[in-house]
Amino acid sequence: METFRQRLRFGRKEEDVKLRKRKSLLYIIEDHDAHRNDVLRVAAFSVTFRMINCFLVQTSFVPDEYWQSLEVAHHMVFNYGHLTWEWKAGIRGFTYPLFFAFIYKLLHFLNCDSVYLLIWLPRVSQALLAAFADVKFFFLIRTLEGEQVAKWTFFCHLCSWFTWFCCTRTLTNSMEATITCLALSYFPLPASKTHSSKKYLILVALVIIVRPTALIIWLPLLIYHFWQEENKLRLVSHYYIPIGASAVVISSTIDCIFYEKWTFVQFNFLKFNVFHGIADFYGSHPWHWYFTQGFVVIIGPHLPLFLHGCSLAFRRYRILLVAIAWTIGVYSLLPHKEFRFIYPVLPLCMIFCGLSMAHMRAWRPAAASVLLVTNLLIALYTGLIHQRGALDVMHHLQTLCHVSEQPQPDILFLMPCHSTPFYSHIHCPLRMSFLECQPNLGEGAYVDKADRFYNDPLHWLRASFPQKLSHPTHLVLFDVLEKEISPFLQEDNFTKTTEMFHTHFPSGRVGRSIFIYERH
Structure with missing residues (x-):
């Protein structure tokens, strides 16, 4: 009789152990599912948030x-x-x-x-x-x-x-x-x-x-x-x-x-x-x-x-x-x-x-x-809003990729160097140039191209383009430069075709708006 009771108690203990194992396994599965759901919720929110952020x-x-x-x-x-x-x-x-x-x-x-x-x-x-x-x-x-x-x-x-x-x-x-x-x-x-x-x-x-x-x-x-x-x-x-x-x-x-x-x-x-x-x-x-x-x-x-x-x-x-x-x-x-x-x-x-x-x-x-x-x-x-003109102007210039008229567009950026993106935002081999500003790499008394231009913009333009046939077809510039080079613009039949807002806080060589001038 005693042996039977011992076996019964032992059987119940085994069942209790098995039950506890099942419960703990269930808790692990539930925790894992809860964690996975948390990860999915946070990930979905983060991706949505950053995509809105991006655009x-x-x-x-x-x-x-x-x-x-x-x-x-x-x-x-x-x-x-x-x-x-x-x-x-x-x-x-x-x-x-x-x-x-x-x-x-x-x-x-x-x-x-x-x-x-x-x-x-x-x-x-x-x-x-x-x-x-x-x-x-x-x-x-x-x-x-x-x-x-x-x-x-x-x-x-x-x-x-x-x-x-x-x-x-x-x-x-x-x-x-x-x-x-x-x-x-x-x-x-x-x-x-x-x-x-x-x-x-x-x-x-x-x-x-x-x-x-x-x-x-x-x-x-x-x-x-x-x-x-x-x-x-x-x-x-x-x-x-x-x-x-x-x-x-x-x-x-x-x-x-x-x-x-x-x-x-x-x-x-x-x-x-x-x-x-x-x-x-x-x-x-x-x-x-x-x-x-x-x-x-x-x-x-x-x-x-x-x-x-x-x-x-x-x-x-x-x-x-x-x-x-x-x-x-x-x-x-x-x-x-x-x-x-x-x-x-x-x-x-x-x-x-x-x-x-x-x-x-x-x-x-x-x-x-x-x-x-x-x-x-x-x-x-x-x-x-702030400093958006640099991208808007490239979007506008990209339309020139589809122009088939002669002469082909030749764009000169009269701005502080690297003010805008370049071919990555045009994606066609238009002829474009800008005022480069390479630092002094051991060339003695060195003045970069951008500084030479801004020292006397009108003289630089007349010296760089002595003949009308060599002139660019489009000029891109900040509004603060317009008055200083207006004689060159008038002499060479440049007309302002586009004006784009850039910033409410112009400073130095960077203006409030960006102008595009086209030669006729």
């Missing part, structure tokens, strides 16, 4: 957006286009333009290489990458801080006007910020459950290939990882050295193929821009510019939240604050400064902004409303 940015920002990416890719695939002096001096790498060249080559192969697709598909690709980075960023914060902080950090990140303005552009800085955000999701932050040394170091190597100065923001993070790692020898021998060496070999091979000679781009970039100070040619600012203007502008209305978040999580995310301060400090030592250079620190800043928002109670609705409205107004203005 609502219709203005120009800086010349590199076209001249160091799309123009190079167009030249690689279609064998015409203008390569700036950087590509002749070997200080730019072909890896980033190669990404767009693949898109162009595919469109050409499918006979779908319309100018509309050549302009927008690279932007759409950049937007999709930015959306992917957004998703990874959200789930990183959720693993670190929980659902509440993740939602508010994501809200702050998507509200950022400067991220909206930049992330879908074909700038190396945009790709740098996107890859940095992706790499951060695998970086060994405190309490991170998605850490992968291999994945984040591959992404870091890639971003340094795209833009060598990305090493600045990642240097303190790499040192932190090394310091925290227990098996330092394995980290160096299995990850740092193999991944770094592979990146150098692959990028150098790509550059050697397209330069058709041995070219070490990273060294050339450092030599020209830092040791020889070539970057100073494009302007210089005081050392404090990033602290007093640059960082304040790009973080915008988020600044109070960032400062509050720093006070809340100074100890927990000290390494991120070190990376932000280090990056801004190093760039402050360089004379040439631009807003876009420190753009990659923004995702790091958003973590502190999200912590601040999550910590608020009574003031949260008001803070969220102010943040949303102010950023939205700035984003829509800079994305749809």
Whole structure:
């Protein structure tokens, strides 16, 4: 009898164990399904948001957006286009333009290489990458801080006007910020459950290939990882050295193929821009510019939240604050400064902004409303209105590709160099020229073509085109130049045919409107 009872109890225990296993398996499946649904919802929202973002940015920002990416890719695939002096001096790498060249080559192969697709598909690709980075960023914060902080950090990140303005552009800085955000999701932050040394170091190597100065923001993070790692020898021998060496070999091979000679781009970039100070040619600012203007502008209305978040999580995310301060400090030592250079620190800043928002109670609705409205107004203005003439004028000039009359169009841009895109936004071999501004590469008393023109525009035009037959058929210029060259325009029968708005804030050689003059 006792044996029977023991067997019965043993059987019940077995059933209980099996039941618990089934329940735990069911919970795992349910958790997995819930996580998958969360990922799909966040991904669908991010893709939709960034696609809207992409098509609502219709203005120009800086010349590199076209001249160091799309123009190079167009030249690689279609064998015409203008390569700036950087590509002749070997200080730019072909890896980033190669990404767009693949898109162009595919469109050409499918006979779908319309100018509309050549302009927008690279932007759409950049937007999709930015959306992917957004998703990874959200789930990183959720693993670190929980659902509440993740939602508010994501809200702050998507509200950022400067991220909206930049992330879908074909700038190396945009790709740098996107890859940095992706790499951060695998970086060994405190309490991170998605850490992968291999994945984040591959992404870091890639971003340094795209833009060598990305090493600045990642240097303190790499040192932190090394310091925290227990098996330092394995980290160096299995990850740092193999991944770094592979990146150098692959990028150098790509550059050697397209330069058709041995070219070490990273060294050339450092030599020209830092040791020889070539970057100073494009302007210089005081050392404090990033602290007093640059960082304040790009973080915008988020600044109070960032400062509050720093006070809340100074100890927990000290390494991120070190990376932000280090990056801004190093760039402050360089004379040439631009807003876009420190753009990659923004995702790091958003973590502190999200912590601040999550910590608020009574003031949260008001803070969220102010943040949303102010950023939205700035984003829509800079994305749809400010400096849009540079793109509108190229859309207008593209119609000249279909002109069959003689003489064939000959367009001269009398503007500060690289004010507009070029063949990547025309996609036909029209004759076009502009005022080049190559820096002094050791030619003694050197004055670039643009400066020679602006020293005396009327004299330059008359000396450059002494005979009417050699004159261009179209002139593109800012309104501030019109009065100064009006005698030349009248003498040579140029008539203003188009006027396009450019900016409400004209300065120096850049005017409020762009004029197109045509010779009759």
